[in-house]
Amino acid sequence: MTPQDIAEKSAACMWADDPASQELGMKIETIEPGHAVMSMVVRKDMVNGHGICHGGFSFTLADSAFAFACNSYNLRVVGQHCQVTYLTPGKLGERLTATATEVSRTGRSGIYDVRVTGEDGRDVLIFRGHSRQVSGTHFDQNDE
Template identity: 45%
Template sequence: MSSNSQATREHATLPHLSPDELARLVGHTMYEADACSRALGFELAEVRAGYARMRAAVRPEFLNGHGICHGGLIFTLADSTFAFACNSYNVNAVASGCSIEFLRPVHGGDVLTAEAVEQALTGRTGIYDIRVTNGAGETIAMFRGKSAHIKGHVIPPA
């Protein structure tokens, strides 16, 4: 994981928290406001500075006409995980671009795990790789997201 001076300055607004404590607090705050992830049953399993992990059970309504998990749901899980990782410094960040590669099908009843890892954070731009695995630990998709910091904070500075 990398860091930058802007994230450090923002962390200074809540100096009693370590970077990982801040990330967990930001993650919890965002999750409570994220109606989409909650409605889809996505579970926020872990958040650290520049890192997030989410899980989702593949429900019957997530299956497409081929009887496999709809790619849009896999993308949404990866994108949500990306959002928690790139906002973990309490500096508002949005996606400025992303791509996904689907590597194998996913069947109903499986449990997906998406793990986002910060690759670079320079100035206002971050790059995050998100690996999505099935219950057997096999990689089913790879997602890369580029983030851009915007004005504001998830948790207003003290």
């Protein structure tokens, strides 16, 4: 299998067991080794008392893109810690896009930057996630 094949199969395995991302209407736009792009439309049930996208939902989109990027090597990886900075609000009906990019991957640890943008290209939030590899794989590569 090529690294791209591994990334795609890892994403398919994760997606099949990810009702949180699915139920929020997220979509995987792009998956590559160490990289993922996901999108989500801000629904009425995602809007807070200020009439803007609740920060927890835009954070969840960033966190999901982070998860798919760092799990793209057929190794099970979890988030260890992250930092998020909210820059502008998401709007009702707007498609938000999260682009996760690997910054560093050494041993069992990784660092990934995620940029969530609005439809007009403005930055909604910036997220930096630290990952940690745990035991296991998403699929048996020997069966391929």
